[in-house]
Amino acid sequence: MNPFHDAIRALVTSALGLPADTVVAIATPPNPAMGDYTVAMFPFAKALGAKPPELAQRVTAAFAAGGALSSVTAAGPFVNVRISRPAFFAHVLGLVGAGRDSWGGNADGAGKTVVIDYSSPNISKHLAYHHIRSTMIGHSLCRIYAANGWKTVGLNFLGDWGTTHGMLLAAWERWGAGIDLAEDGVAKLNALYVQFRAAMKEDATLEPLARTWFKRLEDGDAGARDLWERFRQVSLAEFEKVYSKLGVAFDAVRGESYYEGKMQPVIDDLAAKGLLVESEGARVVDLTDRKLPPCILVKSDGATIYATRDLASATDRWDSWHFDRALYVVDKGQTVHFKQWFAVAEKAGWPFAGRMVHVQFGQVLFGGRKTSTRAGGAVLLHEVLDEAAKEIEAVIAEKNPSMTADKRSEVARQVGYGAIVYADLSKLRSGDVEFDWERLLSFEGDTGPFCQYQHARIASVVRKAGADLSLADASLLGTEEEWRTALLVADFPQKVRDACAKDEPSIVATYALDLCRAFSSWYAQGSKDAALKVNCDDAPTANARLALASAVRQTLANALFLIGLAAPEEM
RNA sequence: GUCCCCGUAGCUCAGUUGGAUAGAGCACAGCUUUCCUAAAGCUGGGGUCGCAGGUUCGAAUCCUGCCGGGGAUACCA
Numbered sequence: 001m002n003p004f005h006d007a008i009r010a011l012v013t014s015a016l017g018l019p020a021d022t023v024v025a026i027a028t029p030p031n032p033a034m035g036d037y038t039v040a041m042f043p044f045a046k047a048l049g050a051k052p053p054e055l056a057q058r059v060t061a062a063f064a065a066g067g068a069l070s071s072v073t074a075a076g077p078f079v080n081v082r083i084s085r086p087a088f089f090a091h092v093l094g095l096v097g098a099g100r101d102s103w104g105g106n107a108d109g110a111g112k113t114v115v116i117d118y119s120s121p122n123i124s125k126h127l128a129y130h131h132i133r134s135t136m137i138g139h140s141l142c143r144i145y146a147a148n149g150w151k152t153v154g155l156n157f158l159g160d161w162g163t164t165h166g167m168l169l170a171a172w173e174r175w176g177a178g179i180d181l182a183e184d185g186v187a188k189l190n191a192l193y194v195q196f197r198a199a200m201k202e203d204a205t206l207e208p209l210a211r212t213w214f215k216r217l218e219d220g221d222a223g224a225r226d227l228w229e230r231f232r233q234v235s236l237a238e239f240e241k242v243y244s245k246l247g248v249a250f251d252a253v254r255g256e257s258y259y260e261g262k263m264q265p266v267i268d269d270l271a272a273k274g275l276l277v278e279s280e281g282a283r284v285v286d287l288t289d290r291k292l293p294p295c296i297l298v299k300s301d302g303a304t305i306y307a308t309r310d311l312a313s314a315t316d317r318w319d320s321w322h323f324d325r326a327l328y329v330v331d332k333g334q335t336v337h338f339k340q341w342f343a344v345a346e347k348a349g350w351p352f353a354g355r356m357v358h359v360q361f362g363q364v365l366f367g368g369r370k371t372s373t374r375a376g377g378a379v380l381l382h383e384v385l386d387e388a389a390k391e392i393e394a395v396i397a398e399k400n401p402s403m404t405a406d407k408r409s410e411v412a413r414q415v416g417y418g419a420i421v422y423a424d425l426s427k428l429r430s431g432d433v434e435f436d437w438e439r440l441l442s443f444e445g446d447t448g449p450f451c452q453y454q455h456a457r458i459a460s461v462v463r464k465a466g467a468d469l470s471l472a473d474a475s476l477l478g479t480e481e482e483w484r485t486a487l488l489v490a491d492f493p494q495k496v497r498d499a500c501a502k503d504e505p506s507i508v509a510t511y512a513l514d515l516c517r518a519f520s521s522w523y524a525q526g527s528k529d530a531a532l533k534v535n536c537d538d539a540p541t542a543n544a545r546l547a548l549a550s551a552v553r554q555t556l557a558n559a560l561f562l563i564g565l566a567a568p569e570e571m
Numbered sequence: 572g573u574c575c576c577c578g579u580a581g582c583u584c585a586g587u588u589g590g591a592u593a594g595a596g597c598a599c600a601g602c603u604u605u606c607c608u609a610a611a612g613c614u615g616g617g618g619u620c621g622c623a624g625g626u627u628c629g630a631a632u633c634c635u636g637c638c639g640g641g642g643a644u645a646c647c648a
Contacts, residue, residue: 030591038590363642445597446595534606
């Protein structure tokens, strides 16, 4: 995948007489002064019956100068390798230049389809801040899988069914007269829902009323159906406002209601296979052999439950797309639920069994506790996004007063939203995250705006220089800072693979930051010594440096795209 | 009770799948502004990698047991 890595592998395997396909772990030495890459000899010692330092000597002795590698030295049990810098610089510039927007991607997933279930909010409720996790991790995974050659289907699985929606219909009947849903519809619906739940505690007739309304909905009663459809549309329109801010678009929106008619065949099939047993009045699949609680599919009152809907929906997704993999980007609190119905699919021997993955993530905590949207007072996602854009707009006005108001507003949204998204995606999925306004609204250091700033900086320097980068002579590159930057650029394709293999967008986010730091360090050299500027006085050197900077910019733009951040040309 | 996740600098987090002296940012002390502008760079202090064992040439990383935090644990999603 990288001719320089290939050369190192070839050298090691041939020197030690190992098969050419032996796994050779190529790492970065702790100190750049030691070399560009390093290979530890320990893994080969046992098989070859020799001590690691001796093997390192053998590799060194077999090295012949010329080609991709410039020097090979033994440091005890390690073999440190320096690669030919002019060749490497030329290689990097060529790759990025040829790849452009697709640079970093691969075709590993060619012919394969992944269905990614993400965001999946409940209608008639706001998108709260914590929805950013599923929404952006899922969105980013769509792009990462696509960059790895997969066909992706992004799916929003709306919570639009169940007795809670009956409550809302009942509440509307009581108090809905005169309410205009055209403006802040979701807020009004949510208020009605909260009001109804509160009233239920006082008035025992309300819960049956809600059930009756839901029954009407299930039976296709036109009045109930129309009203529910209206609530659904109002909610979707409001979700869409937030999604468009984030650049999120789905390939399909299928709510729980969509699968309503598809559950009976699932139940029948499980019953026919003898998997469905009666237990405490409910119909369940026993999972004691998997050390799991039984999976309830039909409640004792005869109604279905979310496991039934998930099974029906998986079946439907299989019929629609014949996926090779289906990701469920859902918080880790639902781990048992997913294990249960994945197990049911396996027991039933369905063709898609084993292809589902629960991509779990940690929860957003407020003061160390899980959020409760029911308790009210939840922080809304659009509020956080708007606040960040507002704050950053003031910063831009101060730092870049010549920018027009329109442009400033556009860039403020890109960078403000970028700050919020980056703050979430830069962390490993698995950990819980504490909601912290101060940290979300910081634009310095390990942040999205820092990455975007480096991108804008490079774009501006290159734009103003107006040089013909196709004439760049890579042999004129060579400072330590340029070198470290180029090495990082070359790592990008592997990061795109790793992020996909682990379903982990933070790998790309962390990488983007590392690349920015390397570039920023390099760029700052120019303030100490004008000869070290990117756009220095010596035209051929400037051309080569601008070409490398341009490669960094392209890499950065591609990385930011994968995590859903805009890459502004100026800021 | 059982199961899952987490525990690394004062705070927020990385750590190349077991490798050489554990790294960033924030905060703190200081220094540096004619390329996009300091939204940055450089220097410095700051660590028993929760604790105790084990596995081996070698452990923040793997195994076991504790401690601490969060979550799940059949008719909500």
